Amino acid sequence: MKRYKSYKTTNISWYPEVPSEWKVCKVKHIANTYAGGTPSTIKSEYWDNGEIPWLPSGKLQNGEITTAEKFITVEGLKNSSTKWIKESTVLIALTGATCANIGFLNFEACANQSVVAIDEFKDRANSRFLYYMFLMMRKQILTHQTGGAQAGINDGNVKNLYLNLPSLKEQTQIAKYLDHKTQIIDALIEKKEQLIKKLQAQRQAIINEAVTKGLNPNTKMKDSGIEWLGWIPEHWEAKRLKYIFNIQKRIAGELGYDILSVTQRGLKVKDISNYKGQFSMDYSKYQIVYEGDFVMNHMDLLTGYVDISKQIGVTSPDYRVFELIEKKCNQQYFLYICQLCYKERIFYSHGQGVSQLGRWRLQAKEFNNMTFPFPSFEEQTEIADFINKKTKIMDRILVETEKSIKKLKSYRQSIISEAVTGKIDVRDWQPNEF
DSSP: OOOOSOEEEOSOTTOSEEETTOEEEEGGGTEEEEEOOOOOTTOGGGTTTOOEEEEOGGGOSSEEEOOOSEEEOHHHHHTSSOOOBOSSEEEEEOBGGGTTOEEEEOSOBEEOTTEEEEEEOTTTOOHHHHHHHHHHTHHHHHTTOBSSTTOBOOHHHHHTOEEEEOOHHHHHHHHHHHHHHHHHHHHHHHHHHHHHHHHHHHHHHHHHHHHHHOSOTTSOEEEOSOTTTOEEETTOEEEEGGGTEEEEOOBOOSSOSOBEEEETTEEEEOOOSSOOSOOOSOGGGSEEEOTTOEEEOTTOTTTOOEEEOSSOEEEOTTSEEEEESSSSSOHHHHHHHHHHHHHTTHHHHTOEEEGGGTEEEOOHHHHHHOEEEEOOHHHHHHHHHHHHHHHHHHHHHHHHHHHHHHHHHHHHHHHHHHHHTTSSOOTTOOTTOO
């Protein structure tokens, strides 16, 4: 794609060079901005049977907003600071984990106080161009972030953000170009994401069948008496976990260990140098994990996970660390079952707490009294080896597909950035070009 014939320098660090005919201005010069509000949640008449879409900031995920899950009544609208937001409006999240997230509203709605609407002046700005412009401005937005755990920005910060301003005609052309390009890229990403879902489902089905039914389809079966487990091979045992695992609690008492954190991609060493995420005031109070130990986040049975440690380290005293009682047991076989219990919500069904707050826990007593299938060591090993072989190719495809999606998303962001900053000239572009 060609560049503009001439450029000019600016005194705005975010846009050191722009096409000669473009302007750089503040948001307040091209739009009104306003935040929403939340009707009182203790007044049922503001919410019950409501028909007015109402959006929390979590709905802003740097894409189109096409649906709403929450609705308020006319009384709720009248008796709160929330306001109607017109269709085709750019929204910005102000606080918390979604701070600086962007959304493009495809229907009339209201929003909460953590969302600011960009109500553009029709004679100066194209809302679709602004959407792409703000997607590129997220780093600039975050420089205004202040506060603690729920750090954020305010409406005043938004008004004073700098953006590029081509002519209205050119904004419209840039928006058309980016709509076309991103739709093609998004379709490719969607296909790859569907492939990932399909492969993950196939992978889990292979694991579920192998660890609970074995590898011989002709073997005689018996009822395990356990609802989630169902029928198992007749020659297998079914054992309570207290006879399979020992729960450990060994407090480190000193510093110097790697900090191990359970993620949905397994056990990872936590980088405590960047001050991101949750931190402890005293890691000497963490519990020791030895190589081969199982580590489980039993505090959150929805987003938690379980893995086997490949090294010595320490982990949160709130996690559950356990080891196999019998040395002649295949670790990988039992890891597959534990991970199955997360993915299929078996652990979740035995938990208790407040799931809406992410506090759905599996108590030690309940954990110990759960039942797992227990084939012979030889069969455990055979099953684990079978799963490893079957899933190896799938895992490689999954990794490559995820890399491909990452590249597509990076390319998507780069063409948005190039177009809205004037690094490419799309004024003569036609939709038949790719």
